[in-house]
Amino acid sequence: MKLLRKPKPNPNQLSLQLDLFAPEPEQGQSPAQQISPIQDPGPALPSPTLQPPLIVTPTPVVHAAPLPSPVVAPPTTLVPPPTSRPADGKRRIQLGEHTLDYALLRSKRSTIGFLVSDEGLRVTSPKWVTLAEIENAIREKQRWILSKLNERRERSARRLQPQMQWCDGATLPYLGADITLRIRAGQRAAVYLDEDARELNVSLPADAGEQQLKDRVQGWLQARAEELFGKRLIVYAEKLGVTYRSYALSSATTQWGSCTADGRIRLNWRLMHFALPLIDYVIAHELAHLREMNHGPQFWATVQSIFPEFEIAKKALRDSAPETLPIF
Structure with missing residues (x-):
C-alpha cells in the first residue's frame, strides 16, 4: 500500500492557509475583543488566463500526529454552577x-x-x-x-471522550455519514465500500494488528480524497475563472488547506470525514485566493460568488474540528 509523505515546505512561497484550530474573525466584531488578526500577505493577484487545470499526483506525505477524540453532545448549561465565592484573583x-x-x-x-x-x-x-x-x-x-x-x-x-476503537463493527465518519468497518479474511480487494450496506470491508490477515487496520483505511481514504478533490477543483475553478498550477494532498494537523501565490493548492485528506458542502467550501476558499491573496472583504465576496452558503459551511467546519476526527 502506498502512503503519502509530506514534502518540505518552500519558505520562499507565499501562501494562505485555512486553519483547523483558529476560527475566522466574526463580522462586526469589536476591536476590543482580542482575537488574533489574519495577516495580509500582500496585494490582490490578477485573474490568471483561462487554461485547463493541471492536476499533479500528490507527492507522499507522512502520517499526521493524532488528533482529539470524536464529538459528543454539548453541555446543557452555558456556565458551570458557581461556588459560594469566586476563585482567588x-x-x-x-x-x-x-x-x-x-x-x-x-x-x-x-x-x-x-x-x-x-x-x-x-x-x-x-x-x-x-x-x-x-x-x-x-x-x-x-x-x-x-x-x-x-x-x-x-x-x-x-x-475527555473515549477514542474510537479500531475493530470490526466500529463506525467511521465518511462524507458526513457513518460507515461500519468490517474485517474480512481472504477477499480479493484490500478495501472496498459496500454503498448499500454502508460497510467498509477491509481485508486483513487473521493475526493483523490495529495499526494495520488503520493503515489500510487511511490509504483508502487518501485514494478517494485524491479522486474527489481533483474533480471538485475543476468545477470551482471553472466557476471562478481561475487556473491553479497543481494540487496535492496534505496531512497537516493545523490547516484544512493552503494556496500559494503561484497557484499550488494543498488540501487535507481528512476532509473526507465531512459532508461534500464542507469540502466544497474549503476548495472554493483556496481557489478564491488566486483572486485575493488575503482575507479581506473582497476575498469573502469572491468566495460567496461561487459558494453562496459559505457562512454556514464555515461555521459547521469550525464547530466540527478537530475533535470529531478519528485518530490514525
Missing part, C-alpha cells in the same frame, strides 16, 4: 440567570479587551476605568462572552 458578576467569574488585568491599553480561553474570561482594562464601567462593558458583550465560553466548554468535554 477573580471577580464575579451576575448576567441574568448566569453567574460569571472573570480575571481582571489592569494595563496601559486605551480600551477594554476580552479574552476567552480554557481558563475562562480575562478582562484587560485601562487603569483609569472604573469597576462599574468594566462591568457595564461585560454586560454589553455578554452574548458574545457566554457563546465563546460555551464553545470552549464543549471542546473540553469532547477531549
